[in-house]
Amino acid sequence: MTEPEEVSTEAEARAIETAWRIHAELGNWTAKADAKASFALTLDSAATAGIVALSNGDHVFADLHGWSARSLLWSGIVLIIGSGLFAMLVVVPRLRARKVEAEAASNFIYFGHLKHRQADELANALKETDILPVLSKQLITMSKIAWDKHRHVQLSFVTFGLGVALAFLSGLAR
Secondary structure, three states: OOHHHHHHHHHHHHHHHHHHHHHHHHHHHHHHHHHHHHHHHHHHHHHHHHHHHOOOOOOOOOOOOHHHHHHHHHHHHHHHHHHHHHHHHHHOOOOOHHHHHHHHHHOOOOHHHHOOOOHHHHHHHHHHOOHHHHHHHHHHHHHHHHHHHHHHHHHHHHHHHHHHHHHHHHHHHO
């Protein structure tokens, strides 16, 4: 083996190892977004329950007067519900069902692709296919999913904060 081939093989091995590390981190980042979304859903549920509880009897939201106080409260409720919807978009599984079967022939890292494979075909693909391009495509797909999840978590927290602020202001405006 010549020296350039050894360097190339070593560089490719490092690239593959680095790609697997990135893959693991993307999985961790995705899990963190899911955990944050669960927390956001807890906040949304608590805020909704609090508003319902404070809307009965002689509590603060029970007898709002005027359109300004009521519109602030209802706007806050809509934003809190919107926050819950953004959080739910994070935790809904992204199976990419429409694309996955067509992609399965050239991919074998995602479980959705594997379910369309036969064991002997997969064994051959694992032996014969250069893993780096397959892994690189998977990293890009996972990155897009992680980005969307984190963006939805961010929107969830922002809309939650605005919703709670409006509900609070409606209590002051009564």
